[in-house]
Amino acid sequence: MEEDAKGRFSRRQVLAASTALAAATTVAPGGARPAAAGAAPEIVGPGEVRVALRVNGQVRETLVEPRVTLLDALREKLDLTGTKKGCDHGECGACTVLVDGVRVKSCLTLAIMREGAEITTIEGLADGSRLHPMQVAFLERDAFQCGFCTPGQILSAVGLLKEGRPRSRDEIREGMSGNLCRCSAYPNIVDAVADVAEVPR
Amino acid sequence: MEFLRPQTWAEALAAKAELPGAVPIQGGTDVMVEINFDVRRPPALLDLTRVAELARWSAEPDGRLRVGAGVPYARVISELADRLPGLAQAARTVGSPQIRNRGTVGGNLGAASPAGDSHPPLLACGAVIEVESAARGVRAVPAEEFYLGVKRNALEPDELIKAFVTPVAGGPQYFSKVGTRNAMVIAVCSFCVALHPAERRAGTGIGSAAPVPLRALAAEEFLAAELDWAGTAPLAPALLTRFGELVGAAAAPIDDVRGTAAYRRHALSVLARRTLTWAWNDHRKAAERCA
Ligand SMILES: Cc1cc2nc3c(=O)[nH]c(=O)nc-3n(C[C@H](O)[C@H](O)[C@H](O)COP(=O)(O)OP(=O)(O)OC[C@H]3O[C@@H](n4cnc5c(N)ncnc54)[C@H](O)[C@@H]3O)c2cc1C
Ligand code: FES
Ligand code: FES
Numbered sequence: 001m002e003e004d005a006k007g008r009f010s011r012r013q014v015l016a017a018s019t020a021l022a023a024a025t026t027v028a029p030g031g032a033r034p035a036a037a038g039a040a041p042e043i044v045g046p047g048e049v050r051v052a053l054r055v056n057g058q059v060r061e062t063l064v065e066p067r068v069t070l071l072d073a074l075r076e077k078l079d080l081t082g083t084k085k086g087c088d089h090g091e092c093g094a095c096t097v098l099v100d101g102v103r104v105k106s107c108l109t110l111a112i113m114r115e116g117a118e119i120t121t122i123e124g125l126a127d128g129s130r131l132h133p134m135q136v137a138f139l140e141r142d143a144f145q146c147g148f149c150t151p152g153q154i155l156s157a158v159g160l161l162k163e164g165r166p167r168s169r170d171e172i173r174e175g176m177s178g179n180l181c182r183c184s185a186y187p188n189i190v191d192a193v194a195d196v197a198e199v200p201r
Numbered sequence: 202m203e204f205l206r207p208q209t210w211a212e213a214l215a216a217k218a219e220l221p222g223a224v225p226i227q228g229g230t231d232v233m234v235e236i237n238f239d240v241r242r243p244p245a246l247l248d249l250t251r252v253a254e255l256a257r258w259s260a261e262p263d264g265r266l267r268v269g270a271g272v273p274y275a276r277v278i279s280e281l282a283d284r285l286p287g288l289a290q291a292a293r294t295v296g297s298p299q300i301r302n303r304g305t306v307g308g309n310l311g312a313a314s315p316a317g318d319s320h321p322p323l324l325a326c327g328a329v330i331e332v333e334s335a336a337r338g339v340r341a342v343p344a345e346e347f348y349l350g351v352k353r354n355a356l357e358p359d360e361l362i363k364a365f366v367t368p369v370a371g372g373p374q375y376f377s378k379v380g381t382r383n384a385m386v387i388a389v390c391s392f393c394v395a396l397h398p399a400e401r402r403a404g405t406g407i408g409s410a411a412p413v414p415l416r417a418l419a420a421e422e423f424l425a426a427e428l429d430w431a432g433t434a435p436l437a438p439a440l441l442t443r444f445g446e447l448v449g450a451a452a453a454p455i456d457d458v459r460g461t462a463a464y465r466r467h468a469l470s471v472l473a474r475r476t477l478t479w480a481w482n483d484h485r486k487a488a489e490r491c492a
Contacts, residue, residue, distance in 0.1 A: 041205045041207035041247075042206040045203045069237065103302060108228075113248055156298075163275075
C-alpha cells in the first residue's frame with residue numbers, strides 16, 4: 001500500500017476484474033491506467049486505513065479497518081467512552097452523536113465514512129467548564145438513574161432542538177422515541193428537554 | 202473488506218460492474234446491522250454517500266418527480282410532504298428520528314423487505330424505479346415489477362438504484378401501519394391508498410402481508426367501477442366493507458412473531474376502510490370547495 005500526499009494509506013487503483021478479493025493493481029503516481037469503463041473509484045482497505053476524524057473541534061487521526069463503526073472508533077481508538085454501546089444495531093440510541101449537527105446513531109455508520117464531518121460527542125458539548133444547557137437541565141431534573149443512556153439522550157435532545165422546537169410534551173416524546181432508557185427515567189427526561197425547549201408543563 | 206469510495210455516479214457504476222459482490226451502502230441503517238452482527242461479510246462495500254446526484258430530487262419535464270436514491274426520509278418529510286403525502290406519511294413512521302436522518306428510500310428498495318414502509322406508497326402512486334448499469338444504461342422498472350421475493354428485487358448484479366420517478370399527488374393519499382407501538386416498529390401490516398381523481402381511479406399498496414409488497418388489483422378495479430367521483434356524498438358502508446374484503450383477500454400473509462395470517466388479513470381490511478374514508482372525505486371537501 002502506498003501512502004499518498006495526505007499521509008493516508010489510500011490508493012487510486014484500477015479495479016481487478018474477476019475476483020472480489022484479488023489484490024487490485026496499485027496505480028503508481030503519475031502512471032494511472034484507465035479502467036475499463038473509464039472511471040475507477042478510490043479503494044481503501046481491507047487492512048487498517050488511516051482516517052482523520054474531526055471530533056469536538058479537534059482533528060484526530062487513527063488507524064481503523066473499513067468495517068469499524070464510528071462508535072467503536074470513538075470508544076476504542078480515541079478513548080472517547082462517553083458515547084455508549086447498548087445494542088449495536090440502531091435500536092437503543094445510546095450511541096447517538098451529532099454529525100455535522102445532525103443526530104445519528106454512531107453504531108450504524110462507519111468511521112471511514114465520516115471523514116471530513118464535524119462530530120460532536122458528549123465530551124465536546126460543554127463550553128470548557130460551562131455545561132451545555134441540556135446537560136444542566138438533565139442534572140436539575142434528575143433525568144437519569146444509572147446514566148447509561150444519558151449521553152445519547154442529551155445528544156439526541158440537542159439534535160431534536162436543532163431540527164425544530166418541539167411545541168408540546170407529546171412532540172418531545174415523539175422526537176425522543178429513538179432513545180430508550182432501561183431505568184425508565186422518561187418523565188424526567190421529557191421535563192429536562194421541555195425546560196430547554198421552553199415547552200410549558 | 203475493501204471500501205470503495207466513488208465520487209461520481211459513473212465511478213459507482215464502473216465499480217459495481219467490476220465487483221458485483223460489492224455491497225452498496227447509503228444510509229447504512231440496514232447494511233450496518235448485518236455487518237455488526239456478522240450476518241454478512243461482503244468482500245467490499247460501495248459507499249454511495251459521496252455521489253452528490255443521488256441526494257437530489259427534481260421535477261421532470263412531464264411534471265413527475267424524480268427523487269434520488271440517497272434522499273433520506275427526513276428530507277422526504279420536510280421537502281416533499283405536499284407533493285408525495287403518502288410517502289411522507291410512511292417516512293414519518295420509519296424507525297426513529299435518527300434512523301430517518303440517515304435511512305433512504307433507495308436503501309428501502311435495495312433491502313426489498315416486504316415490511317419496508319416506502320413500498321405501499323410507491324405502489325399506490327404508480328412510481329417507477331430507475332436502475333442503471335455501466336453496460337446497459339438505464340432501465341425503468343415499475344414498482345410492482347421491482348419486488349421479486351422476500352428481500353429480493355429486480356436488480357441485476359451490476360446494477361444500482363438511481364432514483365424513483367413518481368407522479369405528484371393528484372388527490373388525497375393515506376398510509377397506515379399496524380405495529381406494537383408508535384415508534385421503532387417493523388410493520389405487522391401496512392396499507393396505502395392514493396386517489397387519482399383526474400383518472401377516476403385509486404391506487405393501492407399492501408405491505409408486510411405477502412412475500413412481496415403488492416397492489417390490491419381487484420380492490421382497485423372495484424373502486425374504479427363504484428366510486429362516484431362527481432358526487433360529494435360520504436362512502437356507503439357496503440362499499441367500504443367490500444373494499445376492505447378485497448384488500449384483505451389480495452394479501453398472502455403468514456403467521457410469524459409479529460402476527461398471525463388471519464390477524465393481518467383482518468387488520469388490512471380495517472386499514473383499507475379507514476384510509477379510504479379519510480381520503481374520500483378530503484376529496485369531498487375539495488370538491489365542495491370547487492363547487
Ligand atoms: C432501528 C431500526 C428501525 C428501522 N425501522 C424501519 C421501519 O420502521 N420501516 C422500514 O421500512 N425500515 C426500517 N428500518 C430499516 C431501514 O432503516 C430502511 O430499510 C432504510 O430505508 C434503509 O435505507 P439506508 O439508506 O439506510 O440503506 P442501506 O443500509 O445503506 O442499504 C440497504 C440495502 O440497499 C442496498 N442499497 C442501498 N442503496 C442502493 C443503491 N443506490 N442501489 C442498489 N442497492 C442499494 C444496500 O446494499 C442494502 O442491501 C429500520 C432499521 C433500524 C436499524
Ligand atoms: S448502540 Fe447504537 S443504537 Fe444502540
Ligand atoms: S438512566 Fe439507566 S438507562 Fe436511562
